[in-house]
Amino acid sequence: MVTNLVMHEKFMMKAMELAKGGEGRTNPNPLVGAVVVMDGVIVAEGFHEMLGCAHAEAAAIKNAKSDIRGGTMYVNLEPCSHYGRTPPCADAIVQAGIKEVVVAMEDPNPKVSGRGIGILRDAGINVITGVLENEAKKLNEIFIKYISKKQPFVIMKTAMTLDGKIAAATGDSKWITGEKSRQHVHSIRNRVAGIMVGINTVLKDDPSLTTRLEGKMGIDSVRIIVDSSGRIPLEAKVFNIQSDKGVILATTSKISKDKEALLLNKGVTIVKADAVENGTITGVDLAKLMDELYKLEIDSVLLEGGGTLNASALQYGIVDKVMSFVSPKIVGGVGAPTPVEGRGAELMKDAIFLKDVSIERFDDDILIEGYVNNY
Ligand code: AOF
Numbered sequence: 071m072v073t074n075l076v077m078h079e080k081f082m083m084k085a086m087e088l089a090k091g092g093e094g095r096t097n098p099n100p101l102v103g104a105v106v107v108m109d110g111v112i113v114a115e116g117f118h119e120m121l122g123c124a125h126a127e128a129a130a131i132k133n134a135k136s137d138i139r140g141g142t143m144y145v146n147l148e149p150c151s152h153y154g155r156t157p158p159c160a161d162a163i164v165q166a167g168i169k170e171v172v173v174a175m176e177d178p179n180p181k182v183s184g185r186g187i188g189i190l191r192d193a194g195i196n197v198i199t200g201v202l203e204n205e206a207k208k209l210n211e212i213f214i215k216y217i218s219k220k221q222p223f224v225i226m227k228t229a230m231t232l233d234g235k236i237a238a239a240t241g242d243s244k245w246i247t248g249e250k251s252r253q254h255v256h257s258i259r260n261r262v263a264g265i266m267v268g269i270n271t272v273l274k275d276d277p278s279l280t281t282r283l284e285g286k287m288g289i290d291s292v293r294i295i296v297d298s299s300g301r302i303p304l305e306a307k308v309f310n311i312q313s314d315k316g317v318i319l320a321t322t323s324k325i326s327k328d329k330e331a332l333l334l335n336k337g338v339t340i341v342k343a344d345a346v347e348n349g350t351i352t353g354v355d356l357a358k359l360m361d362e363l364y365k366l367e368i369d370s371v372l373l374e375g376g377g378t379l380n381a382s383a384l385q386y387g388i389v390d391k392v393m394s395f396v397s398p399k400i401v402g403g404v405g406a407p408t409p410v411e412g413r414g415a416e417l418m419k420d421a422i423f424l425k426d427v428s429i430e431r432f433d434d435d436i437l438i439e440g441y442v443n444n445y
């Protein structure tokens with residue numbers, strides 16, 4: 071029994087490793103890997119490589135070099151039961167003569183949820199569920215949020231000095247963290263569909279917001295700029311630097327018709343989400359913006375500040391995960407900006423308390439991660 075569990079976990083781990091091969095390419099679909107085992111040996115493997123391509127299970131069956139009839143398939147997500155971009159994997163598994171399927175987690179997609187496992191069991195296949203379920207849920211935390219809440223998974227990333235500043239009082243911010251931490255951020259940019267900053271960050275830093283990875287091609291994210299009155303200059307790097315993804319300007323009805331026309335002419339997607347208080351537009355309604363991003367099939371957003379946008383994002387309750395880098399530097403300065411500005415909580419008991427906190431080290435920097443919403 072114990073050895074069975076160890077074996078199940080070993081092969082499920084392999085399926086999840088394979089799944090990661092699709093990072094950044096499968097959005098808004100999940101990361102899925104599959105292996106087929108015969109007599110304790112892997113005889114076929116596959117993963118979902120890119121949106122629209124074969125699902126992991128179908129890829130594994132196709133890649134098999136020898137007979138897989140009677141084999142056991144390990145897959146980190148319940149096999150699908152629907153005709154979507156591809157035919158149902160559950161049917162393909164039955165037809166391939168697999169006799170046992172080990173699944174890490176049920177599919178939260180309402181089109182599938184439970185039905186895939188039902189097809190397998192009805193065909194007499196032995197189905198084991200829940201092997202490395204927590205790990206599988208973490209691997210697909212983006213997909214779970216996106217498919218069940220119909221909004222993107224939002225990661226708020228901050229980088230601050232030991233005394234809690236994201237720049238010196240002069241505004242200089244290059245760099246807070248070291249090279250290793252910054253590479254890690256680029257690997258997250260590589261994974262997510264969108265990267266979002268406020269207009270103040272664009273005006274101050276003029277970032278390109280592309281993905282730069284050492285030694286391999288990075289996959290850019292859609293760049294989302296929150297700019298309620300359309301102040302962004304047409305010369306901003308985000309519009310003029312080479313990228314395989316476009317720019318979304320998240321704005322309000324306050325933007326002038328002329329500016330809107332100029333931006334549309336540059337190929338920018340304009341999304342209007344007015345936040346209104348007492349009949350006045352006060353800014354971008356970030357919850358409405360997330361609804362719009364969902365419609366554009368953006369399953370995940372890396373929020374890279376600054377402090378005003380971060381405060382607003384927390385207030386709107388759109389943040390799912392926080393990644394906070396702390397670098398052992400002390401810069402001081404009463405006017406130096408901090409990761410979260412805004413009005414803040416009045417009492418410490420009202421502070422946002424992160425859950426499932428973990429800590430990782432990148433040279434001398436420390437990364438603290440935690441979750442805001444639990445679902
Ligand atoms: C994937 N890859 O390996 C598996 C998926 O968009 P479609 O038609 O390809 O279907 C996507 C759904 O299929 C997805 O939401 C999930 O429920 C299920 N499984 N999807 O993209 C895979 N196994």
Ligand code: ZN
Nearest residue numbers: 125150158159
């Ligand atoms: Zn499928």
